[in-house]
Amino acid sequence: GENVEQHPSTLSVQEGDSAVIKCTYSDSASNYFPWYKQELGKRPQLIIDIRSNVGEKKDQRIAVTLNKTAKHFSLHITETQPEDSAVYFCAASISGTSYGKLTFGQGTILTVHP
Amino acid sequence: EAEVAQSPRYKITEKSQAVAFWCDPISGHATLYWYRQILGQGPELLVQFQDESVVDDSQLPKDRFSAERLKGVDSTLKIQPAELGDSAMYLCASSSRLETPTKNIQYFGAGTRLSVL
Numbered sequence: 001g002e003n004v005e006q007h008p009s010t011l012s013v014q015e016g017d018s019a020v021i022k023c024t025y026s027d028s029a030s031n032y033f034p035w036y037k038q039e040l041g042k043r044p045q046l047i048i049d050i051r052s053n054v055g056e057k058k059d060q061r062i063a064v065t066l067n068k069t070a071k072h073f074s075l076h077i078t079e080t081q082p083e084d085s086a087v088y089f090c091a092a093s094i095s096g097t098s099y100g101k102l103t104f105g106q107g108t109i110l111t112v113h114p
Numbered sequence: 115e116a117e118v119a120q121s122p123r124y125k126i127t128e129k130s131q132a133v134a135f136w137c138d139p140i141s142g143h144a145t146l147y148w149y150r151q152i153l154g155q156g157p158e159l160l161v162q163f164q165d166e167s168v169v170d171d172s173q174l175p176k177d178r179f180s181a182e183r184l185k186g187v188d189s190t191l192k193i194q195p196a197e198l199g200d201s202a203m204y205l206c207a208s209s210s211r212l213e214t215p216t217k218n219i220q221y222f223g224a225g226t227r228l229s230v231l
Contacts, residue, residue, distance in 0.1 A: 006156075032218060043118075043222040044157070044205070089156050093218050100218035101170060104156030 002027040004092050006105025013080050014113050021108045023090035024072040030092040032100060033073050035064060038107075039086045047088075048075070080112045116140045118223035120206050126229045132194035135226045139188070139208030147220060148181055148191050149205040157205055163189065164211075196230045203227050 003026040013019050025033075031052035036044040050057045050064045050073065057064050061080075066073040077084055087107045093100040119138040127133050139146050144165050149157035160179065162170040165186040174181065178197070183189040193200055204227075207220040 004156075034219070036222075043224045045222070046219060049219070091156075101159060101162065102157075102218065102220060104158070107154070107156050 002030060002092055002094070002101075002103040004090060004103050004105040006090050006108060008108060009106065010109045010111070012111045012113065015080060015082060017080055019077045019080050019084070019110055019112075021075045021088055021090070021110070022072060023074070023092075023105050024070075025092040025103075026071070027092070027094065028068075028071065029094045032093040033064070033066060034091050034093070034102070035062075035075050036089045036091065036104075037086045038089065044089060077110075080110075082112050082114050085110055085112045118206055118208050118221055120204075120223035120226055122226055123224065124227050124229075126231065127196050128231050129198055130195040132192065133196050133228060134193075135191045135204050135206075135228075137189045137191070137206030137223060139206070140210075140221055142210060143208035143221075144186070144211040145209045145218075146183060146189050147207040147209075148189070149207065151203040151205055151225070153202070160191070193228075196228075198230050201228055201230045 006023045034049035037047045038044040048064050050066050061078050063076045089107050090105040091102040093102045121136050146163040148160045151157045160174045161181045163183045166183050181191045203225045205225045206223040209220045
């Protein structure tokens, strides 16, 4: 089955700096890659996603890049703010059917210091 | 905005006891997922329903875990008997069958945190 590795496990940055979280996946058939943000005690929430026919996607301060050949994708957060502090999870899915199962990475604890 | 509802939010039980968790997906969502999230790790899929049918329970410890979605709406996950290693957050998620085939946006509930003593 699919295996998703996520690095780093913790990331500490100063407010205003950029943060980058990287994930690799094992199954070349995976074609949908969402990123979820989970604040302490709250539910995971989708922040951005990318499909395999796209190399990059941006939404304000966040962006995701995908390298299908190398089977890795990354989350980029620019101009970080204290409210960006949370656990971030990447995931991979083989969609194309109605059932696409998500396999998650282990998570990255991002801390943004004021 | 509609949300996935879960109850209880917290559950403390002793090992060998039975526990049950309830999930009500977003109205109209045909696909329902139960995940287990151990502290410091990502969610791991336990079971996936399409309407009332199980489509994936390959990671469900069937000797002690069971799940049902009798009318294809809300769902119950049961553990009997609970073991110390079952302490975790149990998350429910749902997605709409109307999503485009190449996407599977899953919306999560707030979870049930289980502590087995």
